Amino acid sequence: MKVDWTPEQTNEFNRRRRSRNLALGLFLGCLVILFFGITVVRMIK
């Protein structure tokens, strides 16, 4: 596969991919906390 990016473009691509992955990681972490919270509230009820 031919990808003829300059080093700057490769860095920019990596930066954007990192930002997406961080956001996804945070989202999944929040989802775990959310389900934990819902379970606790349901158990209290």
Add this chain to the structure above:
Amino acid sequence: MASRSLTGVGVAAAPGFAAVVAPPGVSFADWRDYLALLKPRVMSLVVFSAACALLTAPGHIHPFTAFVAILCVAVGAGAAGALNQYYEADIDALMKRTADRPLPAGRVAPEEALAFGVALAVGSVAVMGLGVNWLAAAILAGSILFYAVVYTVWLKRRTPQNIVIGGAAGAFPPLIGWAAVTGDVTTLPWLMFAIIFLWTPPHFWSLALFMEADYAKAGVPMLPVVAGEAATRRQIMLYTLVLVPVTVLPWLLGLTGWVYGATAIATGAIFIVRAMAVARNTATRAAEMAPEKRLFKYSLLYLFLIFAALVADHVILS
């Protein structure tokens, strides 16, 4: 494997990547583009109206459950916004106001936006059902479908009445907020629904008047484009004259106290005065449409004050 030009997948405009050859399926979006797909500004109004209904509803809800309900409303509204942007990328590209959105600007591929919207829609409804109650989840599902299908796909490009019927989509959140607390929907949340429903036409038509050129360029049959400025100004006045009495109804029916009643009357009187200024205006150029711009801005403040008064009334008088 053959490489593919970014032009082919609509990402040629991604900053730093113009005219670059990229492998298929590579995303150039960063997290801000996904946030923009959720239409955060629209989301804030939706969250506000749902939160007001949640705070006004009788009964008790656990604070964490209330948080989950509001979060699901926000994510559901965002999902509807993403699905709307997926379907409207072609017309968004033609309008100055929307040309820099992630899809027309080429930072997000259409299939990514579709998958993102569907995943968030299904997720928000499922979490609402499991964490809050299934009535609130059903109304949330209905509102997402109404906005994404009835408004975006069926109405927007076909009829100048698009935002009248489509306005119902934005009117659902108070029903969701109320249902989250009580598990049912009574007269007051339906009146809150009616207020947003009737508020939508004057709000959007005042915007459409001074953005008419943009809508005409994109071929969207907004009322000023199809029926002209004079007819639109008459319709704004008519809807205002129906809206203001409906905002006073909760007080007249004894569902709220004087705090809300006084606010509805005072802010409604100002709304009528501003709508009259629009009705009297004969300008056809956006630069001369100061009354329309003032009404558009005031309509946002008006809805905020009406719903804030409902909460204040509930807090003060209970």
